[in-house]
Amino acid sequence: MSNQVKPEAFFDSISISKKLDDSLDSFKLTEIHLFSYFAELLFIYKENSLDEWNYRFVIDKTGYPFSQELQIAIDRHIKNGLLESKGDFFVITSRGNNEFSKFKNLPSFEIREEVISAACTTSILIPYSETQRALLNDPEFLKAKVIGNNPWIEHTHIYKKFKEISDAVGAPVDDVIIPAVTWINFMLEQNKE
Amino acid sequence: MLDQSLIDSIRKEHYTLQLYREYNDNPNIISITTDLIKEVKEVYRYVEPSQFQGELLIFRNISNESEILERLDENLVYYKDSLTTIINGNYAIELCEDGRLYLWNNLDVSGLLFNDDILFYHYSADKEFFSINNKKIDIAHYFRCSSIYALHYKSLWDALEKYKIEKIRKSSCSEFSKCWYDNNRIFFKSGPEKTMQVSLEQHLKSCLREVDIVREYNLGASKPVDIRVSWKEASKAVLIELKWIGKSKNTSGNLSTYTDSRANNGAVQIKEYLDLDNEDTPTCVTKGVLVVIDGRRRGTNKNTSTIGRKQGFYYSEKEIVFKEENKFNENLLNFEKPLRIFTEPICI
Numbered sequence: 001m002s003n004q005v006k007p008e009a010f011f012d013s014i015s016i017s018k019k020l021d022d023s024l025d026s027f028k029l030t031e032i033h034l035f036s037y038f039a040e041l042l043f044i045y046k047e048n049s050l051d052e053w054n055y056r057f058v059i060d061k062t063g064y065p066f067s068q069e070l071q072i073a074i075d076r077h078i079k080n081g082l083l084e085s086k087g088d089f090f091v092i093t094s095r096g097n098n099e100f101s102k103f104k105n106l107p108s109f110e111i112r113e114e115v116i117s118a119a120c121t122t123s124i125l126i127p128y129s130e131t132q133r134a135l136l137n138d139p140e141f142l143k144a145k146v147i148g149n150n151p152w153i154e155h156t157h158i159y160k161k162f163k164e165i166s167d168a169v170g171a172p173v174d175d176v177i178i179p180a181v182t183w184i185n186f187m188l189e190q191n192k193e
Numbered sequence: 194m195l196d197q198s199l200i201d202s203i204r205k206e207h208y209t210l211q212l213y214r215e216y217n218d219n220p221n222i223i224s225i226t227t228d229l230i231k232e233v234k235e236v237y238r239y240v241e242p243s244q245f246q247g248e249l250l251i252f253r254n255i256s257n258e259s260e261i262l263e264r265l266d267e268n269l270v271y272y273k274d275s276l277t278t279i280i281n282g283n284y285a286i287e288l289c290e291d292g293r294l295y296l297w298n299n300l301d302v303s304g305l306l307f308n309d310d311i312l313f314y315h316y317s318a319d320k321e322f323f324s325i326n327n328k329k330i331d332i333a334h335y336f337r338c339s340s341i342y343a344l345h346y347k348s349l350w351d352a353l354e355k356y357k358i359e360k361i362r363k364s365s366c367s368e369f370s371k372c373w374y375d376n377n378r379i380f381f382k383s384g385p386e387k388t389m390q391v392s393l394e395q396h397l398k399s400c401l402r403e404v405d406i407v408r409e410y411n412l413g414a415s416k417p418v419d420i421r422v423s424w425k426e427a428s429k430a431v432l433i434e435l436k437w438i439g440k441s442k443n444t445s446g447n448l449s450t451y452t453d454s455r456a457n458n459g460a461v462q463i464k465e466y467l468d469l470d471n472e473d474t475p476t477c478v479t480k481g482v483l484v485v486i487d488g489r490r491r492g493t494n495k496n497t498s499t500i501g502r503k504q505g506f507y508y509s510e511k512e513i514v515f516k517e518e519n520k521f522n523e524n525l526l527n528f529e530k531p532l533r534i535f536t537e538p539i540c541i
Contacts (some may be wrong), residue, residue, distance in 0.1 A: 014209040025426055088399045124230055125209055129343060130335050131350070168200045169210060175220050178210055178226075185203045190336070 001148045008054040009073040011109050012116060015171050016091045019120035024128060026089035029074055030064040031059070031132075031193055035119050037065035037133055037153075040176055041183070042115035042176050045162045057153045059145050063136060065153060118176035122184055125177075133189035208331035210321060215328045222255075223311055226323070229253050230342060232288045233314050237343035238427035239276035241478040242316055244526045246281040248302040249316040253288045256310040261298050270294040277476045304420070316340060319417050326541050344428050346480060349422060350529070353399035353484065356535040359487060360396055364536060368392035374442040378538045379500050383443040387445045389435055389486060395424060412469045416462065423477070430479045432466045434459045438513070439488030443523050445488065448495050460519040460531065461485045467527060483531040485513060490538060507537040 016035045020027035040053050046177075050056075055069035077083045082096035104113060122131045135141070144153045165186045166179040204210060209226060216222040233251050240249070254261065262268075262285060270276065270286075276296075283302045285296045306313055306324045313324040319339045323330045338347050360366035364378060372385035390408050397406055403425045410421035410432070423430035436459040438451045453508040463481035470479045490500055491507035513533055521528040 048455055056228075085312055086403075089402055123225055124227055124234075127341050139367050164195060165200075165203070168195050169204050169207065170214070171210065172213065172218065172220055175223060177223050178207075178213060181207060181209050182203060185206055186199075 003072055005073045005076050006054055006069050007108075008112065009067070009069040009136060010076070011106075012033060012039065012077075012112060013070055013073045013102065014082060014092075014096060014100045014107075015113060015116045016120060016188050017077070017090070018097060019117065020093040020123070021119060023123045026086055026091050028089055030060075030066075031060060033054045033060075033065050033067060033070055034132065034135060035116070035123075036067065036070055037182070038118045038119040038122075038131075041155065041158060041162070042118055042123055043111070044113065044159050045160075045166070045179060045183075046094070046115060046176065050155065050174060059141070061143065065141070067190055083193065115176055121177050122180050125181055126184060130186050130188060133182045134191070137191050139190070196337075208332050209329045210332050212323060212325060215325050215330065222312070222325075225253060225255060228526045229288060229312055229314060232294070234287075234340045235273070236276060236286060237271055238424075238429075238468065240343075241346070241429060242321075242339040242343050243319070244367045244478060245279065245316070248283045249279070250285040250302045250305060251314045252285065252289065252305075254310070255312060257290065257361065258310070260302075261305060261308050262295070264289075264295050266319050268297055274428070274476050278476065314493065327354050345427055346423050346431065348401055349397070349431055352397055352534055353482070354394045354470065355400065356393060357532065359536045360392070362445070366392050366396065368395060369536075375498065376539070377499060378488070378536065379493055379497055379505075380440050380442040380448065381437065382487055383441045383449065385437065386419075386435070388435060392485070393433070393435060394420060395535050409469040412466055412473060414462070414465050414469055419465050428477045430470075430474070430477050432463060432470065432479060432481045433484055434463050434466070434481070435484050435486070437486040437488060439486075439490065440493060442495065446495055453515075455514045456485045456531065456533075457516055457519045458482065460515060460521060461486065463528065464521050464525075467525075478527075480527045480529055482529040485531060485533045487513075487535045499541045500538050502540040505540045508538070509535045 015034070016032045017027065019030055020035065032144050037057050043053055044050055055067050057065040057067045057156050060066035070163060074083070077096065080094055082099050083090050084093050097129065103109060140158060141153060162179065169182050171178045171182050194330045209223060209349065212222050212226055213220065229251065236251060250307045254402050264287070282298055283300055285300060285302055285305060289295070302527060306315065307327055315322050315324060321332045321340050323332065332341060334341060351457050361369055364373065368388060372381050372388050374380040374382045394406055394408055401422065407421045408419065409417040411417045418432045419435045420433040421430060422433065436455050438453065438455055441449050460483050463483055467479060467481045487508060489508035491504040493500065513531070522530045
């Protein structure tokens with residue numbers, strides 16, 4: 001695999017870092033992958049093609065979604081001083097904030113920014129630990145874990161299911177935040193059963 | 194086909210959706226709610242709801258047509274540190290569009306909720322809800338907590354629970370495993386305290402965001418506090434006293450036994466620390482917790498080298514007995530219930 005940084009992975013990782021830093025004060029690198037994975041689900045929910053996301057996820061040995069392309073971008077951000085290590089956690093630097101500001105309004109990233117914002121806003125509206133628990137216990141995610149995750153986490157039924165749940169609870173059509181919270185609540189309710 | 198009861202449960206716990214509905218399906222309410230919650234979280238960096246006694250209202254006037262409370266200069270919050278004085282009573286805080294905060298106290302908080310076009314967040318006695326256009330919308334609690342927007346202490350209690358289950362119960366922590374004198378984990382080494390402290394310190398550093406963790410924190414008491422955890426972005430801290438009970442064996446093979454009385458001493462120490470800390474850092478909300486590593490085994494003497502399950506696990510469910518006068522957690526809001534962590538032996 002090439003070590004060339006994909007623009008989408010570059011943008012997504014710095015955008016998620018900015019938002020997690022704002023809402024959680026600091027973050028682990030695995031959490032950038034987790035929220036990018038969630039944003040990808042919302043991207044599909046918004047009727048975009050999975051191919052347009054332009055990178056995919058496997059499940060790593062810690063049980064988190066992992067994208068090699070995203071990791072290459074994260075490594076580059078760390079090397080360039082956009083992200084800084086604080087013990088076991090990371091924060092975004094002022095340089096990282098400036099870099100994000102340069103790219104956030106580019107039309108080519110508009111939809112990505114919308115779904116990333118929605119994914120990360122869930123950690124403001126509901127406790128982060130619940131979002132994490134919901135996503136990591138998504139039956140489709142767990143199925144991928146069991147079958148050895150070859151080659152990517154599939155989202156075969158995700159669009160249909162997501163749409164069905166959102167419609168059933170009465171989520172607004174044009175918004176992504178309410179469907180994002182709906183999806184998390186749906187996963188949590190399922191786990192209760 | 195979706196189960197209707199599942200859909201109903203999701204709707205019930207989905208306060209954002211309910212706010213959207215109550216605000217005439219206007220999507221602007223979503224960003225207004227998010228901004229208000231950010232401010233609630235900001236206020237809770239200085240105010241600890243689990244120790245607050247009274248009513249707290251935080252609101253945002255959406256239409257801005259008229260002030261429901263007069264915004265005088267004396268109500269303007271210049272320094273958020275001043276919010277640490279919110280301990281008991283009835284308070285209202287307004288978040289203005291330009292980010293300014295106004296604070297009022299001694300008023301009929303519930304009476305304000307009848308105003309239209311204002312998004313209210315209301316907290317009282319471990320219950321919280323939003324209110325808009327005279328409609329109350331409960332905020333679901335996913336776990337036991339005072340507010341889902343103030344989870345600093347919860348994150349620490351969760352980290353201690355994780356330490357108990359994943360690190361200590363089976364001595365999975367490599368640092369902690371150095372505390373044992375023998376491979377069957379019957380006796381501790383003599384003086385294992387420092388190693389235990391390092392083990393807990395390492396664990397907390399890996400779990401908690403944006404905290405300072407200091408071992409042997411000096412408060413001017415007869416002994417330093419074992420571990421002090423403080424949040425960099427919040428006026429909150431926890432003093433942890435770490436004790437162990439069971440038997441230790443020194444290099445000459447002699448045993449020392451520590452029992453419930455040692456845990457009782459730990460509780461008294463924490464009470465002393467909390468009193469001193471109140472004077473030392475008055476703007477910081479500090480809680481205290483006693484953590485007791487329980488390595489008690491039944492019927493052992495200095496010649497014991499193996500142990501059966503019955504004797505080895507005899508104390509696994511036996512709680513420590515605290516004297517009535519040392520049950521501080523029953524009366525003090527800043528004194529947490531002691532946490533006993535039983536650490537298992539390897540049995541024959």
